Amino acid sequence: MTWLITGGAGYVGSHVVRAMTEAGEPVVVLDDLSTGRAERLVDGVVLETGTVLDREVLDRVLRKYAVSGVVHIAGKKRVAESVERPLYYYHENLEGLRVLLGAAAEAGVGRFLFSSSAAVYGMPDVDLVTEKTPCAPVNPYGETKLAGEWLVAAAGARYGMATAALRYFNVAGAATPELGDDGVFNLVPMVLERLDAGEAPLVFGDDYPTPDGTCVRDYIHVEDIATAHVAAARRLAADPSARLVLNIGRGEGVSVAEMIGVIQDVTGLTGEPPRVLARRPGDPARVVSSGDLIRAELDWSARWDVREMVESAWAGWRLRHP
Incomplete structure (x- = not known):
């Protein structure tokens, strides 16, 4: 069995590739390198450069490596950019997925694992978000x-593919410094960038109905995300009728103010106190995952705590910004 991992040279993707290969799963990576880096990949892993929008490339890669399972991580993920460029996001994320599913179905691929997001829930008014x-x-x-x-589920039912969608909560950290997050669009790297520059961290709203007034989120180490993919991939291989939709989180809420405090403690960069700005449109007060279903279905739970996430993210930041 060979797994095709799309977006495998990116931040999350490279961690999944690493975890899959360490678990003994043969993988091949397809990445257009628009945000990914080839040097992230484990030695010996084959990289095919291309996009999931290119059916000819997909047909060739699926056939060449006799791919029997797909882990689809490639896609655009910047929320603000999606608001500015909705047509681009629908084309990249949905049309790309449609083309990939068509190629996979024609090639007889039996397993499809989709990288989803807690963003599907929007602004849930619950203490713990369940599936x-x-x-x-x-x-x-x-x-x-x-x-x-929906598209993955429909294609799976029609073409006999075992399917799973994994809804990530707030990803942070790195397995090794070399695999750290290059972007500054998530809270931890955004705060690291400002502290490292001697600037005050930014807090978007401190008047939410939470204990300290700042938003509460469920932060999950990217290495935990990766091991969840391994568990899900193995479940799909063992259960051809699987139709899974699972949250990946820690089930523990951490406020923005608390996270900034941990980052300052780990880095020693106390500097100026956080600067409070207006709320961002669409930011819910609290989004924290329930981990009951993934624990029951895959016998998986998160291992890494918030401080370990920050320590590993800081090590990666220092490597890229000496």
Whole structure:
């Protein structure tokens, strides 16, 4: 069995590739390198450069490596950009997925694992988000993820593919410094960038109905994300009738103010106190995952805590910004 991992040279993708190969799963990577880096890949892993929008490339790669399972991580994921460029996001995320599913079905691929997001839930008014919490995305990025789940489920049912959609919560950290997050669009790297520059961290709203007034989120180490993919891939291989939709989180809420405090403690960069700005449109007060279903279905739970996430993210930041 060979797994095709799309977007495998990116931040999350490279961690999944590493975990899959360490687990003894043969993999090949397809990445257009628009945000990924070839040097992230484990030695010996084959990289095919191309996009999931290119059916000719997909047909060639699926045939050449006798691919029997797909882990689809490639896609655009910046929420603000999705609001500015909705048509681009629908084309990249949904049309790319449609083309990939068509190629996979024709090639007889029996397993399809989809990288989804907690953004499908929008602004849930619950203490813990379960997989039964109603989905109501509030931006085009979340919409493309939810529609992607529907598309995967429909194709799986029609073409006999075992399928799973993994809804990531707030990803942070790195397995090794070399695999750290290059972007500054998530909270941890955004705060690291400002502290390292001697600037005050930014807090978007401190008047939410939470204990300290700042948003509460469920942060999950990217290495935990990767091991969840291994567990899901193995479940799909063992159960041809699987139709899974699972949250990946820690089930523990951490506020923005608390996370900034941990980052300052780990880095020693106390500097100026956080600067409070207006709320960002669409930011829910609290989004924290329930981990009950993934624990029951895959016998998986998160291992890494918030401080370990920050320590590993800081090591990666120092490597890229000496």
